[in-house]
Amino acid sequence: MWSSLYDWFWWDRVWLPVNLTWADLEDRDGRVYAKASHLYVTLPCALAFLTVRFMFERFVATPLAASAGIKEKVLLTVDDNPILELHYACRSRNPGQADIDGLSKKSGLSVRRVERWFRRRRNLDRPGVLKKFREASWRFAFYLFALIGGIAALYDKEWFYDTREVWNGFPKQSMLDSQYWYYILEMSFYGSLLFSVTFDVKRKDFKEQIIHHLATLTLLSFSWCVNYIRIGTLVMLVHDASDVLLESAKIFNYAKWEKTCNALFVVFAAVFMVTRLVIFPFWLIHCTWVYPIEHYPPFFGYYFFNVMLVVLLFLHIFWAYLILCMVRKFLFGTMTKDERSDNEEEEDEEESTPEEEEEAELHHHQVANGLAVAQKKDNNNGSGRFGRLPPPEISCCQSKTVCSAWPLERREEKRLLASMSTFSLLLLASMSTFSLLLLAARRTQGKTVYTRGIDCTMEPITIAL
Numbered sequence: 001m002w003s004s005l006y007d008w009f010w011w012d013r014v015w016l017p018v019n020l021t022w023a024d025l026e027d028r029d030g031r032v033y034a035k036a037s038h039l040y041v042t043l044p045c046a047l048a049f050l051t052v053r054f055m056f057e058r059f060v061a062t063p064l065a066a067s068a069g070i071k072e073k074v075l076l077t078v079d080d081n082p083i084l085e086l087h088y089a090c091r092s093r094n095p096g097q098a099d100i101d102g103l104s105k106k107s108g109l110s111v112r113r114v115e116r117w118f119r120r121r122r123n124l125d126r127p128g129v130l131k132k133f134r135e136a137s138w139r140f141a142f143y144l145f146a147l148i149g150g151i152a153a154l155y156d157k158e159w160f161y162d163t164r165e166v167w168n169g170f171p172k173q174s175m176l177d178s179q180y181w182y183y184i185l186e187m188s189f190y191g192s193l194l195f196s197v198t199f200d201v202k203r204k205d206f207k208e209q210i211i212h213h214l215a216t217l218t219l220l221s222f223s224w225c226v227n228y229i230r231i232g233t234l235v236m237l238v239h240d241a242s243d244v245l246l247e248s249a250k251i252f253n254y255a256k257w258e259k260t261c262n263a264l265f266v267v268f269a270a271v272f273m274v275t276r277l278v279i280f281p282f283w284l285i286h287c288t289w290v291y292p293i294e295h296y297p298p299f300f301g302y303y304f305f306n307v308m309l310v311v312l313l314f315l316h317i318f319w320a321y322l323i324l325c326m327v328r329k330f331l332f333g334t335m336t337k338d339e340r341s342d343n344e345e346e347e348d349e350e351e352s353t354p355e356e357e358e359e360a361e362l363h364h365h366q367v368a369n370g371l372a373v374a375q376k377k378d379n380n381n382g383s384g385r386f387g388r389l390p391p392p393e394i395s396c397c398q399s400k401t402v403c404s405a406w407p408l409e410r411r412e413e414k415r416l417l418a419s420m421s422t423f424s425l426l427l428l429a430s431m432s433t434f435s436l437l438l439l440a441a442r443r444t445q446g447k448t449v450y451t452r453g454i455d456c457t458m459e460p461i462t463i464a465l
Contacts, residue, residue: 095118139243146185242268245264245271272320
């Protein structure tokens with residue numbers, strides 16, 4: 001059974017063009033081809049990256065943060081309370097008013113103390129500035145190294161300047177040492193990011209980041225096995241170009257160098273738009289969509305590879321939307337944080353005494369019942385036509401919890417509008433990209449195409465869309 005599944009998975013027609021088998025990609029005549037077994041080394045390399053990262057953050061990033069004046073903020077701890085901790089871990093980190101009232105009765109604490117306990121507990125789970133600085137420093141160091149290494153490996157290659165040369169002689173293209181190390185290091189780094197996802201800084205685009213890492217690893221692994229190495233190196237270089245600027249802007253943001261951070265962010269936004277939304281779809285995806293069918297008929301690997309590139313394109317559009325939101329706030333002077341980050345909740349200015357908490361608790365129950373004690377007495381003792389009038393509305397700002405309910409509805413509306421806008425942008429971009437690629441593919445309609453680069457005898461193939 002396992003043998004059958006293995007043979008089916010590595011079936012030639014899935015991975016390779018027609019009339020080509022794995023035997024044709026055996027090393028011979030001085031040619032060295034990429035093999036799936038080469039990727040086994042990425043697992044120990046990913047673990048090695050975690051070790052190097054730990055050493056870097058401890059002995060390089062931490063002293064650098066201290067020199068920049070970045071210190072870990074001392075957060076207030078919470079009392080050990082199994083009832084509240086169980087609700088926080090299993091049900092909700094931000095309970096509603098009804099849950100707070102019930103927890104107050106179960107734990108024997110006042111409502112105000114329960115609210116404070118959850119606020120402090122959430123702050124304890126939020127990453128500090130020092131942790132963010134160390135993570136950004138590590139990623140900046142790798143992306144800078146990868147960018148320089150990628151340029152050094154590609155600047156003298158003809159396919160770096162002419163994407164048609166990517167498919168010249170495909171698939172019998174010998175692998176270079178620079179391509180081997182570029183792939184292994186990039187895949188090991190993204191593998192280490194998946195291993196460390198549980199203790200890395202989590203932002204609003206956490207799910208999108210996971211999808212990005214998985215799509216990147218799948219794309220790199222597949223391109224390695226089918227010898228799509230040339231286009232794979234170009235895709236990695238395009239991604240590294242903007243990532244360096246993003247991480248450097250984060251570093252200066254955490255160090256409170258606002259002018260430097262703003263300048264780098266503007267440059268990053270421009271480079272991101274050019275590399276991810278212009279070069280990536282209209283040069284690289286066009287290269288993988290149109291030019292291959294001039295050399296061989298489409299096969300499963302051809303479609304799979306292009307689908308994975310389109311998945312990355314959708315993620316680029318999503319992040320471009322977040323970047324444009326930050327640019328809008330930056331231009332109007334209202335940007336104070338990363339759109340993907342969560343703010344730390346502020347503590348009360350001063351601790352309240354037990355008498356004040358008892359008074360606040362009494363007032364809270366009066367507000368919750370919708371009637372104050374004094375108003376109830378007036379209603380009982382009232383006379384005349386106006387004695388039974390309903391009590392005036394109580395301002396929601398008399399209670400912190402009630403006051404925060406109204407902004408929650410506003411936030412949900414904003415999130416809904418943001419989701420609708422993102423979906424519209426994704427739909428528009430996908431339709432425009434597909435239309436442009438289809439128009440480019442139609443140029444080959446009716447043309448005679450030969451399978452250059454495949455040593456086999458074939459009849460001319462006519463592409464008819």
